[in-house]
Amino acid sequence: MSEQRGGALLRTMASSERATFLELFFDLVFVFALTRVSQRLITDLDGSGETMVAGVGRTLLLFLVLWHVWTITTWVTSRYEPERIVIQALVVGTAFGSLVLGVTLPRALEERALPFVLAYVVMMVGRPLVIVAALRGHPRRTVPLRLAAWAGTSAPLWLAGALLPGARLPLWVVALAVDYLGTYLGWPLPRLGRSRIRSWLVAGEHLAERYQQIFLIALGESVLVIGVAYSGERFSRQGAAAFTLAFLVTALLWRIYFHRAGFLLAEALRRAGSPGRLAESAAQTHLFMVLGVLAAAVGYELVIAHPFDPAEPRWLVFVAGGPVLFLAAxxxxxxxxxxxxxxxxxxxxxxxxxxxPVLTAGPALLALGTVAGVLALVALADARHARGRPPESSASPLGREMRGEAGPEA
Incomplete structure (x- = not known):
């Protein structure tokens, strides 16, 4: 009987695969949190080359913490019925914890380390334990048990880093590596084995919609950066061209993402013999696309503030490097x-x-205009290739692999 009651927490064929309004509310927190990432990156540009690289590395670590929270939350709402009170409470609690992460992120490696870590550890350890209790005796309770055990393993490293400023960065790097390694390996435990994400039964349309939404969140953060940068104290005619080009680049990133592949992720997951494997790979790919968009947003702010200053190499890391990373992903x-x-x-x-390298010889505005021109040519090539042809269907090579290998906990 307890197993049946616990099983009511799981998604069924009758469950809606559309993202809920509560999940969209959760995403609003990440619009704010991602702006904190961009602002920290801007601050990192003030020092020398070595200082900038170190600062970007530290900010990347904090971003990966946010990404891990968002990803695990998305998988939770894809495996469990999001209309259940327990899951809704977990999503609301995670939204608040993520807001704390966003508020503390600008100084998370300095004086706000402890609240940053406490919010993260409580979410990563507490959430799976609540699910274990709600599942009661159901066989699939071992998956959240694994998550809680691995999160509990890294928690002392996170807390020790918060309390030991001199060892904070290396301890947090190791702790984050443990968290990501656990996800990659399937959180293996003695006697229980492991449960790879790629073997899970997932709500494909729901996951596809969530990945599309996190990409749109990143674009929304870019629009916010563009608007704030241009409407601030440096509002001027000189920045108008940079303001326009920045919005154009953002629109082109949207167009290139959604041209066919972005629309067909749900279809590819539905057709896949191993949807979990495709979803796992798509999650990694979206991580780099979102990073590319965030890096480009940093470039927008720099160019809007200094449109006719020389395009320094460290600026081009963001102005051109962000779109390069996006196109690669x-x-x-x-x-x-x-x-x-x-x-x-x-x-x-x-x-x-x-x-x-050539763009360093000209003003920052020219560099941004060149990026916009290249992206426009890519978008035009897409439109020309699709003209007069029937819409292409998905044919994912990942979905054809590992067919039928889902385990009993899937």
């Missing part, structure tokens, strides 16, 4: 959906890499 995404990569994306990526 978007090419992988295309392979995940179709099993091939368009030459236009590879050509655009190569063009930006080759032009970057």
């Amino acid at each position: 978007r090419s992988r995404f295309e392979y995940e959906i179709f099993g091939r990569i368009s030459r236009s994306r590879l050509a655009g990526l190569l063009a930006l890499v080759l032009l970057a």
Whole structure:
């Protein structure tokens, strides 16, 4: 009887695969949190080259903490019925914890380390334990047990780093590595074994919609950065061109992402013999696409504030490097959906890499305009290739692998 009551927490064929309004509410927190990531990156640019690299590395660590929280939450709402009170309470609690992460992130490696870590540890350890209790005697309770055990293993490292400023960074790097390694390995435990994400039964349409939404969140953060940068104290005619180009680049990133592959992720997951494997790969790909968008947003702020200053190499890391990272990840995404990569994306990526050294000879505005021009050519090539042809269906090579290998806990 307890197993049946616990099983009511799981998604069924009758469950809606659309993202809930509560999940969209949860995403609002991440719009704010991602702006804190961008602002910390901007601050990191004030020092020398070595200082900048170190600062970007530290900010990347904090971003990966946010990404881990969002990803695990998405998988939770894809495995369990989001209309259940227990799951809704967990999502609301995670939203508050994520807000704490966003508030403390700008100084998380300094004086706000302890509240940052406490919010993260409580979410990562407490959430799976609540699910274990709600599942009662159901066999699938071992999956959240694994998550709680691995989160409990890294928790002392996180807390020790918060309390020991001199050892904070290396301890947190190791702790984050433990968290991501656990996810990659399937959180293996003695006697219980492991449960790889790729073997899970997932709500494909729900996951596809959530990945699309996190990409749109990143674009929304970019729009916020563009608006704030141009409407601030440096509002001027000189920045108007940079303001316009920044919005154009953002719109082109949207267009390139959603051209076919972005729309077909749900279809690819439905057709996949191993949807968990495709979803796991798509999660990794979206991580890099979102990073590319965030890096580009940093570039927007720099160019809007200093449109006619020389394009310094460290600025181009964001102005051109962000779109390069996006195109590289978007090419992988295309392979995940179709099993091939368009030459236009590879050509655009190569063009930006080759032009970057030349762009240092001109103003920052010219660099941003060049990026917009290259992305526009990629988008036009997509439109030309699709003209007069029937819509292409998904043919994911990942979905054809591991068919029928889902275990009893899937």
